[in-house]
Amino acid sequence: MDTITKSSHISYRFKEDVEILENEDTIIATSPCNQLKIAHLSPALRHVLMMLSERACSVQGMNEALITAHEESMLATFYRYLSLLIRCQMVYVYAGREDEQIPLATLIPISPSFQHRWADIQANQSYRMSRFAYVRRDEEGLQYVESPLSHARLRLDCSVAASVLYQLGTAVTPVELAQTLPGEDVDNVISVLTLLVMGNFVFPTTREGRLGEDDDERYMQWDFHDLLFHSRSRMGRHNNMLGGTYRFLHRIPPQPAVKPMSWPVTTPLPRPDMDRLAEVDPGLTAVMEARTSIRDHGERPMTVAQLGEFFYRVARIKEVSHGGNMYDVTKRPYPNGGSCYEIEFYLTIDRCEGLTPGFYWYDPLNHGLSFIQGPNKDTEKLLSDASRGGFDHPQVVITLAARFQRVSWKYESIAYALILKNVGVIYATMYLVATAMDLAPCALGAGDSDLFTKLSGSDYLTETSVGEFLLGSKRVQTP
Ligand SMILES: Cc1cc2nc3c(=O)[nH]c(=O)nc-3n(C[C@H](O)[C@H](O)[C@H](O)COP(=O)(O)O)c2cc1C
Known part of the structure; x- marks a missing residue:
């Protein structure tokens, strides 16, 4: 199957409230509720991590920086550190071209159990929104996709992200998805889909357009509102005050x-x-x-x-x-x-x-x-x-x-x-x-x-x- 997510259209960046200090071969990242020290870093790894504190860097850009420094052997280590920073809720993931001022959507981890997994979107695979995912607005007027099956929330930064989500109400392949949004750049559309899959809001379907949750007895017996109420009124998969x-x-x-x-x-x-x-x-x-x-x-x-x-x-x-x-x-x-x-x-x-x-x-x-x-x-x-x-x-x-x-x-x-x-x-x-x-x-x-x-x-x-x-x-x- 063809993998069609463009590594130039998924970017990472430290959250605005994370302070990064470089000390010899060590980086110390401090957020309002966490501190993380990563020691024994090579100069190239340090350089790429420091870049993430200044601007959003695409996967392509980060990989190229390490390859240019002849450190392709450190790629796995780098992504391990990145996953750790994401679990500590210090790094956001963005959809869209890295040089755009405003991303299309932002994936925001909200629990230490968030699993940072790259989602390879397949050209011939159909995808559909989970029955448990929903959109809400916060007090600042920002809109988010959330789900009790997710350890993150997805901020909808542009209307195209909302359009992609709307189309995923039924099972569609990436090609069909792009066809329903004719004015939109295909790679942009796929990048939003990638973040929706990374966040557990959208899943691949069977050939018949069914999701795993549709036929899994555990999910079938949860009402939407019950699972949401349960997940938000217990500690765990959210960072709300409690x-x-x-x-x-x-x-x-x-x-x-x-x-x-x-x-x-x-x-x-x-x-x-x-x-x-x-x-x-x-x-x-x-x-x-x-x-x-x-x-x-x-x-x-x-x-x-x-x-x-x-x-x-x-x-x-x-x-x-x-x-x-x-x-x-x-x-x-x-x-x-x-x-x-x-x-x-x-x-x-x-x-x-x-x-x-x-x-x-x-x-x-x-x-x-x-x-x-x-x-x-x-x-x-x-x-x-x-x-x-x-x-x-x-x-x-x-x-x-x-x-x-x-x-x-x-x-x-x-x-x-x-x-x-x-x-x-x-x-x-x-x-x-x-x-x-x-x-x-x-x-x-x-x-x-x-x-x-x-x-x-x-x-x-x-x-x-x-x-x-x-x-x-x-x-x-x-x-
Ligand atoms: C939270 C709760 C809700 C209940 N709802 C109903 C109800 O709507 N109708 C009813 O006939 N019995 C209801 N019951 C009674 C239960 O059916 C009953 O407690 C159960 O069958 C066990 O029987 P017991 O109370 O005689 O030991 C409820 C009991 C509880 C604790």
Whole structure:
């Protein structure tokens, strides 16, 4: 097969923020987060590496410089050093002629696991964009191709690079690709394709136009958004800030530890006698062993006293502390990342002895329920969504809604992942308390967040539902 990538159209250069110092036979490269010392370099190797700090040098140019200095035997060593510098995120790779002012596209490594491999584009081979690759714009207005399968991002520096990517939505050979872009220089088009392949955004296809990922069971079972969310909310294949960075400190005030009351308490809930419960409750082992999901509820509904006991044991505020940690926090019965306690509890009551049916908010500070609205087609939809699987309406659906900015004010990259983990913690707490109380609990995997905002009147971006839980009395078993 003909290899058609032109070595004159792929170039390398140190990033703008990398400082290079030459000291005898050693080069020291320093970036804001890395330092690399390469010693015992021949003068020609040093010269080529120093060139990369001044301008973009093509593969052809770098090879010629080493060959002219009679150091062709050092080519492999040179590319080993280059790969090392790329892995340290100190060197960019460019598509286009090296003497052009602006490259067509720039490959930017974003993780130490980036594998620098030369991509030989073959004339008769078809290529296609991965299902996991996407284009996004950053805050400076630059556009990037990214993918959870990649350890780099590709900056689109010219519209031709975006056109090449667009054409790769279907499987095309380099010749077909060039034909769809008649005004463009063929070598330029191929250089963009080369960088897309080097970055794992585009792959060779089979004769039928299929990618390896299309038929690989591991990839087939990943949704695009799940793999992206996973890769960006864990450390590894990106260099985004991650963790408790407090990026909005002094810019935006944190959301309050306790949700400001939007609705007055209409039903103060009974409080259980905790000393008595500590004596009569079944032990942890008994509760853990008895816990099971029960979707079918009893004829006689649970009571408002049971609802009061359940919420007191699961979700009440035990203590409010001001200011200590840059933001106010509370103490509640279940653990929570950063003590943000961003989850609010809403109840859709179909049947509960002592309570009017309707939609309520649980006030965790005052341990009471606030009536928001009576039964209507939206509460009916919420109840029927929750009873899919053929069961009657549940007695109570508890909707867990996150005050998102309470977490994202402090945490970067992981805020939503943290919220979902917190939902899991609450589910487990609810299951155990409901089991200890001999009630019927069942977590749900999905609900309608738009329906929730309609019922609560909240803004989708500010407070949205992230979990649902069924609760009711158990059906009395007849012998
Ligand atoms: C996060 C989560 C989501 C769940 N989603 C649903 C659901 O949507 N519908 C349902 O009937 N059960 C749901 N369940 C209950 C599981 O089906 C149940 O826990 C599982 O079958 C094990 O049974 P067990 O709870 O009785 O031990 C969910 C449980 C969890 C923890």
